[in-house]
Amino acid sequence: MKRLIRIGSRDSKLALIQTQMVIDSIERHHPEIKIELVKMKTTGDKILDRTLEQIGGKGLFVKELDEALLSGAVDITVHSYKDLPMILSEQLPVVALSKRADPRDVLILPEGALELTPGKPIGCASKRRQLQLAALFPETPCKPVRGNVQTRLRKLDSGEYGALVLAAAGVERLGLQGRISRYFSTDEILPAASQGIIAVQGRLGEDHSYLREFNSVESWFVSLAERSFVKALDGGCTAPVAAFAEVLDEDLSLKGFYYEEGKPIFLGSVSGMKEDAELLGERLSKEAKMVK
Numbered sequence: 114m115k116r117l118i119r120i121g122s123r124d125s126k127l128a129l130i131q132t133q134m135v136i137d138s139i140e141r142h143h144p145e146i147k148i149e150l151v152k153m154k155t156t157g158d159k160i161l162d163r164t165l166e167q168i169g170g171k172g173l174f175v176k177e178l179d180e181a182l183l184s185g186a187v188d189i190t191v192h193s194y195k196d197l198p199m200i201l202s203e204q205l206p207v208v209a210l211s212k213r214a215d216p217r218d219v220l221i222l223p224e225g226a227l228e229l230t231p232g233k234p235i236g237c238a239s240k241r242r243q244l245q246l247a248a249l250f251p252e253t254p255c256k257p258v259r260g261n262v263q264t265r266l267r268k269l270d271s272g273e274y275g276a277l278v279l280a281a282a283g284v285e286r287l288g289l290q291g292r293i294s295r296y297f298s299t300d301e302i303l304p305a306a307s308q309g310i311i312a313v314q315g316r317l318g319e320d321h322s323y324l325r326e327f328n329s330v331e332s333w334f335v336s337l338a339e340r341s342f343v344k345a346l347d348g349g350c351t352a353p354v355a356a357f358a359e360v361l362d363e364d365l366s367l368k369g370f371y372y373e374e375g376k377p378i379f380l381g382s383v384s385g386m387k388e389d390a391e392l393l394g395e396r397l398s399k400e401a402k403m404v405k
């Protein structure tokens with residue numbers, strides 16, 4: 114008898130592709146495990162006519178999946194780490210992180226367009242992107258856009274926007290890299306904490322050793338630094354905070370950005386030993402609070 118592991122995933126195309134990456138790794142390395150995929154619709158997927166800030170933040174993408182984990186309906190769930198709240202239930206820890214995909218944001222133009230259309234807004238879903246784009250394209254306003262990546266692309270191609278800014282990771286995983294017209298460097302647009310990293314959540318105290326091959330140790334260091342910066346500054350998930358860390362040999366460098374009421378408040382960086390990732394995030398947040 115094979116051990117059965119039920120994996121919960123959002124029902125969007127990107128979520129299912131990411132979940133399949135986890136499944137592929139388990140199947141390749143652990144033939145003794147049988148996997149069952151459980152697809153779920155979340156509140157965040159169902160309500161599309163309001164912004165995330167209005168309906169209560171990114172947590173709405175995870176509530177149903179957390180409940181399925183707690184009730185035992187599934188054994189692990191798979192998320193984009195950047196969509197997970199900074200504070201997680203102690204009962205439902207993150208048990209594995211993927212290797213990081215390209216952490217950058219990208220610009221996508223309407224089908225056939227070669228540049229931004231004067232007078233048309235850039236569609237972006239977060240304050241983080243909106244505020245950083247204002248510095249890059251002072252002439253072009255941003256307009257909120259919601260929905261999954263394909264929905265946003267449809268809105269772009271129907272003429273509502275002059276361009277769209279999305280995470281490279283999602284666009285590439287969907288096989289849509291051909292639509293990318295420009296990659297923003299992480300200095301131009303600092304990414305959201307843990308952008309490009311897939312997180313697997315499980316129940317406390319259970320055996321998750323079958324995820325060892327999927328897991329990336331480096332992703333733990335960088336996301337710990339990024340998330341401790343964001344957590345110390347705010348706690349909420351829709352606040353205009355951006356953070357990006359990189360590991361080089363034993364060292365970790367972290368860059369953090371903080372905005373308030375549409376104005377940049379703080380941009381700074383720290384570096385130190387990667388084992389001090391969490392401390393480095395907290396140290397940078399203290400600097401940000403002093404300016405604030």
Ligand SMILES: NCc1[nH]cc(CCC(=O)O)c1CC(=O)O
Nearest residue numbers: 193196279280282283308309310
């Ligand atoms: N907020 C939605 C979301 N959550 C994760 C990704 C992309 C994949 C990733 O960043 O890991 C996206 C789309 C986007 O921001 O363009």
